[in-house]
Amino acid sequence: MQRTHDRLKQAPSADPLLDGERGRLPYAARRSPQSSKVRVALICLLCYSFFVSLINLGRGLKDDGDAVVTFANGKKNIIMMVTDGTGPASINMARYFRQYRDNLDIDDVLTLDRYFIGSSRTRSESSLITDSAAGATAFSCALKSYNGAIGVDGNKQPCGTILEALKLKGYKTGLVVTTGITDATPASFNAHADYRFMQSLIANQQLGLDTTLGPVTDLMIGGGSCFYLPKSHPQGCRDDETNLLEKAKEMNFTVATNKHEFDQLQLGNNASLPLLALVAYYNIPYELDRDETEYPSLEEEVRTALKLLTDATRDSDEGFFLLIEGSRIDHAGHSNDPAAQVREVLAYDKAFKAVIDYIDSADTETFMVSTSDHETGGLAVGRQVGPGYPEYLWKPEVLLNATKSGEYLRKKFQSFRELNAEKDKLEQFIKTEILENDLGIADYTDKEVSRLLEHQEQIHDLLVEMVSVRAEVGWSTHGHTAVDVNIYAHSNTERGRALLREHLAGNVENTDIGKFWEQVTDSDLKHVTHLLRGTKHVPTAADEQESVHAYEKEHGFIDHRAEAPEQPL
Structure with missing residues (x-):
């Protein structure tokens, strides 16, 4: 895989990363020495200091095409946030809606708006319009794959993910979503399947079954209990009789399956890892419909995860990795439901603020990137609704x-x-x-x-x-679009903010985000890929094979086999 490593260069001399490393010598050292021995000693000391600073900036080069400098010194936390299906227009609509609803000044923007640094291109290997599986795999494996791919490359081979790599380094790891935990985005970080519909296999792998790595996820909060229950269970939707909730308990997971049990966790103050909280049959209801006595908010899920992961790593040499997804923004886009979508974006913005507050108060260096896998619905905040000249407004x-x-x-x-x-x-x-x-x-x-x-x-x-x-809101599709999506980022250190600006500001590929995580943590995804050999990932049942063909047709999959009709990009 050809990587765009020319973007990843060391910061310029004015960068905060180099403050104090290449600055002027102390006053005493600038004075003319009285003997050659003093001069030699000072020169040696400066050379040693410079050498140490280089080591601290980058603990080695990876031989993978162009040389890549990694910036991995010190304990750190990594927070990857995804607004599934959210394009710039969705952010715009939510901002205006909030200003109108709360009678705010036009300068009162979303928390997200204050951390905007650039945009991401989203195409997959198989289509100019990606799906969530390929989009998430770009973040997790730092490579392009085909639509439907869950943690596998274009040749349908399992690829090492950043979550897995960090778990092997000693990090604690977690996933927080509002869909089923086996859905495309979360699954692409801790599972490997040729197609996203293989959710029974995905659930197995999320608990360490059918994978050579064993358990790699310490915390999972979301919906999707149906794929953890046997098919004979009234609420089960697996293709076998495996009861993964019971399996999780045998593995000493704290298991919560409803809001009452979730509330007993007391936002993480009355629980410990590992945790499996599946609080809905599949999707948690839209924020517009959510009964707060029946389902937690995304913000509650996030606060619980941050508390548990922080406590679990307090005395550790390594930090944590946490994926957070505002999952159902995408569903509202597919449904072309603007009232539902605008509330989903605002719920995500509240969770985003909770993350920002956490980062700014954290003792450990923490990096956060928030972006979307793609845009959904082709939203336009403005619409011509009659044959006459269009109104310049929306309501x-x-x-x-x-x-x-x-x-x-x-x-x-x-x-x-x-x-x-x-x-x-x-x-x-x-x-x-x-x-x-x-x-x-x-x-x-x-x-x-x-x-x-x-x-x-x-x-x-x-x-x-x-x-x-x-x-007067318009939609162009019930599917996805190729629109570039926004990137937001933050760190609690000058060094972290400089690195985020250096490598993710402007317009980048979605894979650049995955590459950034690999490099900033000094991880080796290729090594993890090697360790995954033997992991089950191929559909076998006849009904799954039929689903493969239907999925590929519906999701713009380009078949590169010789007998396939030519379908230019």
């Missing part, structure tokens, strides 16, 4: 009036319909309960209501479209 008040997501309202409608199938009752329910009460839409037309009744199976899409049109 955040429409999103504020919507108090439930399309996902929630679809389920609500289906539940009502099971008991009340009569058309007049359904019509009244749609008008009063859904449009007026839940979405704050009073100006609906008879045509819109008729469409909802005639196309009941599409009620989700029709409802969120009614919101989008009234807010």
Whole structure:
């Protein structure tokens, strides 16, 4: 793999990294020595100091194409944050919405905005438009792979991840998400599968089964209990009878499967590692729909993880690695649901602020990078809704009036319909309960209501479209786009901030983020890749093979086999 190591050069002489290392000599040393012995001694001392400074800056060069200087001295914490499916327009929409909702000044921006340093290109090996699996693998393995790849390279071979590399170095490791823990982004850091739908295998590997490395993750918080339960269990969705929750308990994990058990952790003050907290069947509900008595917020998950990882590494020579994902921003983009998405972005921003506060108070040098794997939905904050000249505005008040997501309202409608199938009752329910009460839409037309009744199976899409049109928000797709995504970063040291600016400012490839983690921690992902030989990663069942073909067709996979039709990029 060709790496763009020419970006990774030592900081210029004015860089804080070199302050005190190449500065002027102390006054006494600048005085004319009275003897040659003194001069020789001083020169030797300076040479030794310079040599030590170089060692501290970079503990060696890696022979992998161009020479790469690593900056790995000292204990450190690594926090990788991902806003799944979030493009610049989503940040823009959330900022304006918050200003409108809270009656804020136009200069009152998101916490994210204050830490913006650049943008990332997102294409995968197989398509100009990536999926979450290939996008996350770029972060975890520092390489491009095909859409659907979970911690495997373009040849479908397991690739060493930064989480695994740091675990082998003695770090504590964790994942915090709001989807199932076996979903593409978290899985790409601690599992290896040819395709993202292989979630039973992914769950196995997350506990150290079916992998040559054994357990590598000390903390996992999110949803997705169904892939940890046997298929015979009422809430199980595995393809076998393995009960991984029981297996985790045998491995001395603290296991939490609901909000009550999560609350007993007391934000990490009443728990210890290892921890497996799967607090939802699969996805934690959107922030717009979340019942705080039933599900934790992303911020609560993050605070719990930071407390536990900090306590576990307090007396260690190594720090921790933590992945945090605002997972369901992507789902709202797929659904074209602006009211749900704007709340998801704001929930992430609160969690992001908790991370910033932690970093600024931490004793250990800590690096944080926040970015997206891709943009979803092709969001445009502005939309032409009629044949006339378009209005130059959009209406955040429409999103504020919507108090439930399309996902929630679809389920609500289906539940009502099971008991009340009569058309007049359904019509009244749609008008009063859904449009007026839940979405704050009073100006609906008879045509819109008729469409909802005639196309009941599409009620989700029709409802969120009614919101989008009234807010004058546009969407170009229910899938992903090739839009560049923002990068935000922070460290609690001048050295850390200088390194982040040096290597990730401007416009970079998504793999550059993975390479940065490898170099700043002096890790060797190739060595981990070698250790992974023998790890199970290939689908075998006939139904999985059918899923492979369907997935490749739906996700822009380019088949490079000779018999495949030519499909230029």
